[in-house]
Amino acid sequence: MKYFHLIWASLFRRKTRTILTLVSIVAAFLLFGLLDAVRDSFAQAGHSAAGVQRLQTGSRLSFIQTLPQALGAQIETVPGVKAVAYANWFGGAYQDPHKQVFTFAVSPNYLDMYPEIEISPEQHKAFDETPTGAVAGEVIAKRYGWKIGDKIPLQSQIFPNKEGSKNWSFDLVGILRAKDRKSGGFFDGLFLLHWRNFDETTPYNRGTVGWYVTRVADVNQADRVAKAIDALSANSDHETKTQTEQAATASWMKQLVDIGLLVGSIMGAVFFTLLLLTGNTMMQAVRERTSEIAVLRTIGFSSVSVLGMVLAESVLLLLLGGLVGLGLVSVLAPVITEASGRVVNLPSVGASSWILGLGLMLAIGLLVGALPAWRAMRLNVVAALAAG
């Protein structure tokens, strides 16, 4: 601590250069924090207390392959199965193809499988009794100004109706919301319609479903039940893969995009660039101070002290930029979540992200400081003083 003012003064000896380097570090750690939050958000998808009781059964080949509806009745006969529901991906968009809406065509008991979704009994009943009815998450309804009783035109990206048009229309009969406000972003953005209406309207479906949702009686028997369900379709043209909801969601998302690999690759490139940039700044900063370092050594600072001061300067640079960057993420994540109507549900920077971030700051700081610190330590004082 005694040397802190000296380290601080050295760091800001060239203010413009240091501030520009700090801005790069802030940007890198801001990106790290946001991408880590996105990764975390993806990892959290499918995690819920009720979710552990649910299994998802989809095609072994790909999530776009459908399964026969008749399989549902067979799954119900598997010992340990309490209830079975099913759903299809609809691929809806509102008004323009860029305004994507998470739309599922679902079986009549689908909502009963999700106790974490809240809907009033009257609206639930109205949905059950209206073949062309639909229910929407409160966030998506609010965003597009939908009210109960409205006719909602949706364009399917995949399925045409009987007339061959991809423009469909549904009667909004209910608004659903997630009971858990923190992790309910997904449900609040959902749009559910009846599978039967969907199946009877589009010539493309023909009695198939996208996936089954099974509630098991005993969580400890989930593995056995999953294997028994898959055994039903073994060696058929529609072999299945049954997993916990969490694993299925992760696998589904991985088929869309391997977010971990993507985030890792981007951050690898960002931190590699940061390494070169801050490394160059530190090398230049120490090279410029050769005679000053020689003076410190002359008046009695040991070579180890000089090594420590240069390393501390480098770590301080990274810590300043990194902490500001991650601090900004803490401020921005809730703002982004709210601005997106909680469709993008970015968690704020958690303890693990802070620990990983601090670890990166220390590691990069030590790494970029190592060479200039080593050179400062090995400085030939007499030659440096003579060179002026």
Added chain:
Amino acid sequence: MTALVEIRNVSKVYTRGTQKVEVLHHIDLDIASGDFLALMGPSGSGKTTLLNLIGGLDSPTEGSVTVAGQRIDKLGQGALSKWRASNVGFIFQVYNLLPMLSAQKNVELPLLLTKFGAAQRRKNAAIALQLVGLADRATHRPTELSGGQQQRVAIARAIVSDPMLLVCDEPTGDLDRQSAEDVLRLLQTLNRDHGKTIVMVTHDPKAAEYARHTLHLDKGTLVEAAQAA
């Protein structure tokens, strides 16, 4: 007076590529405690090398350097750093102040190596600045000071930890005549009134007049000794 610095049969050889250059040849020299010695000689005569050996910045290739009874040529790098911190004050031609620190903080630098707390460091630095006549410039950065003032800050830095020996390498080389005289008078005061032993390298015969003794070096050998008036 007893000898503070004893140099015996000292030679210094530098290796430049495949060539060996002998800068000092078998020097024998005693510097008494309380002396003010001027080392003169042409460029390349070995003045600065001898000064660096006396200040513990460099080690002889051959021979011994003893300061206050301690063989400093036998000390390792770490021990030599500690020895310099408590026994020697350095004054350079180009001042070598840290530009991002105030005069006060520059003077405090050697005290960072002591066990003094912040308040004591501030107090000692203020006294040193007062001694060199710059108490009112304590908060100024080096760029806000004239050359003479910067050199006086450097002198304050050299004396703040109360070393017994001051080594000065061309301390007036970059100064105008008036500033140079101020600095030399200050060194003389430190020698006469505060008992500091001073070894000063200079090209300037007028500067050497402020010393008690002058020694001349030529091609690495002591060639002449003169007593100041």
